[in-house]
């Protein structure tokens with residue numbers, strides 16, 4: 001049976017595209033809106049090759065209210081929204097704060113404003129563990145304190161959570177699930193879709209796989225003098241397909257009224273902390289490919305260690321991140337190899 005129609009903003013992006021695949025495989029019909037600022041149309045081909053279904057696609061910017069209104073008119077019956085559309089580079093956000101506040105906040109406010117009149121019941125919002133800053137205690141639960149944001153990007157996530165909370169408190173007839181992602185990595189096991197950053201990657205895994213491919217000379221490990229067992233920073237690396245599956249459960253929860261709460265927050269992580277050096281080692285073990293690397297100084301603004309307590313997502317959402325780190329590393333490498341085959345990278 002065909003399930004409801006879902007609008008996925010930023011659906012050609014990294015996490016968005018993996019989520020569109022899972023939604024379609026679960027029977028939902030999907031409309032994507034994306035301005036292609038950090039992705040491209042070929043992603044639609046990848047989604048179609050995996051699922052056999054080409055999602056509806058609107059090339060437009062979610063800060064454009066008229067475009068959104070047209071979309072709701074052209075695609076009636078949208079019951080839920082998953083909002084991935086946002087700028088996400090921490091360093092760039094420090095250089096271009098207005099771009100970040102405008103993109104990330106106007107997109108969210110436009111969607112929230114249009115939902116009631118268009119009969120949209122709920123919105124899933126992509127938040128981040130960045131809201132916890134440098135935690136006093138690990139693993140972090142959803143009740144762990146929110147720390148002052150250290151970048152405009154991080155601040156947009158905090159403000160967005162507050163905007164959703166205030167709008168729902170005002171009596172808007174909508175629900176929301178806020179998902180705080182830890183560090184999403186890896187690619188679809190088919191290697192049809194994956195992460196494709198523009199220019200020199202800032203994040204660890206794309207830099208690592210490009211180094212393993214010989215595109216970059218060596219990976220810089222930012223610091224080995226942290227208060228961690230091997231001195232490098234610790235994160236909770238979560239497989240992107242596992243992460244995508246949580247969105248399907250979140251949508252079901254809202255649309256099928258599985259909770260009386262109008263707003264719910266879940267940490268999405270594995271519950272395991274992995275250091276940068278351990279991750280490099282896991283990649284080399286899983287793929288048999290060496291990653292030339294050197295230790296350099298700390299990167300400004302980095303958190304020393306953060307990992308999730310995912311109990312609430314496990315017990316309430318019924319979601320578990322069950323991919324192994326080795327499988328995830330193999331998927332990231334298979335995707336990098338596919339990009340090479342296609343002459344892209």
Ligand code: UD1
Nearest residue numbers: 088089090128130202203204207220221222233276302303
């Ligand atoms: C950051 C943001 C996070 C955001 C994510 C997406 C913070 C605190 N975190 O995550 O909110 O969602 O980016 O862009 O703002 N590393 C290296 N060498 C590299 C690259 C990274 O050693 O070339 C290390 C970093 O020091 C860090 C780890 O790898 O310890 C992960 O870095 P990265 O992938 O950039 O993610 P975060 O900084 O954790």
